[in-house]
Amino acid sequence: MVLEFYKPTSITEAIALKNKLGSEALYLAGGTEVNNLFFPVKPKYLISLEGIGLKAIEETDEAIHFGANVLLQDLLENNLTPDFLKVAIKRLVNKNIRNMATLGGHVASNKSCSDIIPTLIACKAALEVVTENETKSILLKDYVTHEKTDLITKIIISKKVLNRTVVSNNYCRSANDVSILNVAISYVKEGANIREPIVVVGGVAKHVICLTAVEEALDGKEMPVREDLEKLVSDNVSPITDIRGTAAFKKYEVGVLAASLLFNN
Template sequence: MIKQFLRPESLDEALALKTKYGDDAVYMAGGARLNASPTRTEHEIVINLSGIDLEGCEKTARGWEIGALTTLQTVVDHVALPEGLREAAALVYSRNVRNQCTLGGEIAAALPACLIVPALLAMDARVELADGNVMSVAKYQKQCEGLITKVIVPAEVYACFNQNVSKSAADLPIVNASFAIQRDKDGNESYGIAVSGSSIPFARIPAEDSILAFLTNDISRQQLEERIAETVSCETDFRGSADYKREVSGVLVASMVEEYRLQANKVQASKVQAGKVKGQ
């Protein structure tokens, strides 16, 4: 039960309050997770961050830098942001919830069924903390320490795909998967996959070799599905068996990779056709 609700007016004041109260206090942004069941906080002291300017989206040399208190609805509405990130934020079914949830808060909550974190993991996004330290979202999720001030989506992100399976739009995802492509200035590509779900913890799956093999037609889609399924760790619950969730994970990821291959082939075909027309 919350007994003290503190409202710092600056980042320094918020950090000082956390130092003062230590583990007895918790930071709160929109309160969508900490102030609602089943994730309601047991801390008695809350340090509310709403009075601190940690919002906004800016394109820099590092990529897209997004303030930790930027709401998911703002991400959805910001047309210049990577489309895959906007799509992932939109997977949260309720606009009211999207207006309350913040990007930094979703990362800090570390919920296994979060809908936007897999996209951030797949894109190899980073967080900047109040002390200036910068680390990957994956590393932060392992320690969940420090106040997030920014989320940084790398400039090399070329595309991101998202798919999930759930019993309804309002239900927790049985499996939620994201596939991202990074492309450097020389055109070299790298790939990231992340999967989460009702009993599947956040995970960035090491499957780049399998993806490349599929994109170059060295393995079949069925083989890609099987390889992805082998890397996913999950448990049986009332939503489905562990075997079912692994199989679904493989199908979702393979579907996204295949979609990207089809798009890439179309782009290449268009370039070839344009070159023929130009040469005539």
């Protein structure tokens, strides 16, 4: 039951409100999560982020900066958005939702089945988060493993990653299904080998995770045969059985998805 709806006009004001209202207050971005029937938390106070700006997409010599309040649909329509990110965003098939959801809100919801977070992690995206005392940068990879409520103001992709191959894949039952499994991989191609791979999977743990053991097994080495790679990935995940599939299915399928990214691209 929302008792008060706040509309701050600056980042400072938003943070001050959050600090004042405490854990019973939530930031509200587009509303596709917080206003959804199934959102698990019923906040007393909502702090709308709409009036605080953060809607720009800008590039510097080093990076592309995506304001947290940029709509997913606007990302798709912007030339600065890398194609690999557009591919991931399009997996959120429902355009009505893309017209409402913001990139910052999507990242903050930190869902295991996110279509976008795996790709962002695979391209080493960083977040700019702001607290009362500081503005800091944090790797998205680290953000997702910790429950944080700090205000995300930017998502930053370094231009250095643009020379990497970034690919992603998912499994879902129907076109508009929330992805059951997501895989994103980035790497540097070096002859027949790949270097510095980042292998990210969603849908197999509480949050999106990086498969460090798989990365190490692949880094600079000769590519294993496809079935071995599938098994390597499968062996490094521990999904649960739920209504969307058994653990055995998910383990198998995530291996297939990951291998297909390296063998089909």
